[in-house]
Amino acid sequence: MTTAAVILVFFIAAAWTEFSPEKIAAGIPRIGEYFGKLFSIEPKGSAHPIGVLALPHLFGGVREPQSIAYWFYRIGTYLSLLWQTIEMAILSTALGFGAAFALSFPATRIFVGSGTIVFVTRRLLEFMRSVPQVVLAFILVWPFGIGPLAGVIAIAVHTTGTLGKLFCELNENVDLRPIDGIRSVGGSWLALMRLGVVPQVLPGFLSYALLRFEINVRSSTIIGFVGAGGIGQELKRVIGFNIYEEVSAIVILILLIVVVIDLISEQIRHRFIGAQSFNAATS
């Protein structure tokens, strides 16, 4: 019964989106052709496209087709843009962490007497994480101009929303005894938070922030599609101008950087934060 409904809805949705087997069959050769072009070049003076790499020329100079240097001849530009992408991720994660940290305390019911404050902060966080960040970046490009600033703010806002919710959940599970202890000697609300809560939750917060950093590196690579800086802006340009071999070069670099960041961040999580609090934070 459920299976039938799932299949029925699939066919209705497929018809709605004009998704038909004929179109796919017609499209697949073109996809193959396109991916073939991504890995082939047409050097000056030669009529036929050749593979982007060939073993005898692999380590040739910049002017020798089919060498790594020829394929990645704009590596300097790419690397500086990749570095900008990572810097965008660092800054937006840090800003989002700061804002989420500040907002997570008023959003936790057990810390705040007034239900209104909790409700308003929670709705604010929900709104921040619900608006797609690429849409936000597209909108912010209008006031802030083309460039990384709009992207950083858009990712920071989204990070605030997602981290704020997670921080809130950690806050709700704190041990209340240190707080009672500080209250009994007359600590103010800020002192309760600073000395009673923060030491308990900070490892979890940092662990979440690192996980978020990995996600933000991915986001920074695409936020440039709407003109908001980073390697995405260059990728959109070369795809638009059909500079095929540069598309594959940039895509490979993006894949590499994502894998490298994931590995580094995993190492940091395991080494500095410890397996125990990491498990507590993700489960």
Add this chain to the structure above:
Amino acid sequence: MSGASDIAAERARHPEVFRSKGWPRWLLLGGVFGYLFYLMWLFDFDRVVTDLPKVWVIVRLMLDWTGIAEWDHAELWRSMLETVAMAYVGTMLAVVLAVPLGFLGARNVIPRRVFHFFTRRLFDGLRGLDQLIWALVFVRAMGLGPIAGIMAIAVAETGVLAKLFAEAVETIDRKQVDGITSVGAGFIARLRFGVLPQVLPVMISQTLYSIESNSREATILGLVGAGGIGLRLSERIQINAWDQVAYIIVLILISVAAIDTASRYLRLRLIGTANA
């Protein structure tokens, strides 16, 4: 009660609590904040202040819905439905591809180290690229429209789901498989009756979650021409029709919330737990 002398006495009794944490800690913090301020300078954060009036202009225009009667509501709602349909079709295609791939990528189904390595790297490659990049490539290869979006969702989500399915298969209880093997079942029968019943709840739960997250993602695929509400949004932003931009965002928020609710209900009905 607690005078200055008491505090001094406490300080003397527990020196380790009151000791300054030392300069390396402050140097590290200073370095981190210095670097963040350098990045803010690098990315022109002064414009946040100087361009704030422009942001207010947009916000004011967004909140002014006096022209609501003249908007093309039919087109916007159709695009929104198209977005959800794209997410559903794309995710379902990904599920169909990911179930066999997930079994093949599991170490306890095919115990070949090299094979395992290459299937896992294939999954990493598919999900390492964002859906938006896949969409841009498929728009170039297959033309504008929802098909490019569906293909982008299907390809990227295949990588995600195949990895999760493979991990689910790797953590199953061996005893059921052994039991079926002992009565002479073949390879397919072992998977069907030994493995599948154990991993099905995980698969259903993951699929529902994927439909949710892809409905979110699909709203932006139209920005690169891959169909759905994103295309309408991008048109409205380019002609500065900010009131309609706000309306579309509200539309997106409502649809996503509705899908989340529906998926929570389905999860409860199908596997009996609201979250997992």
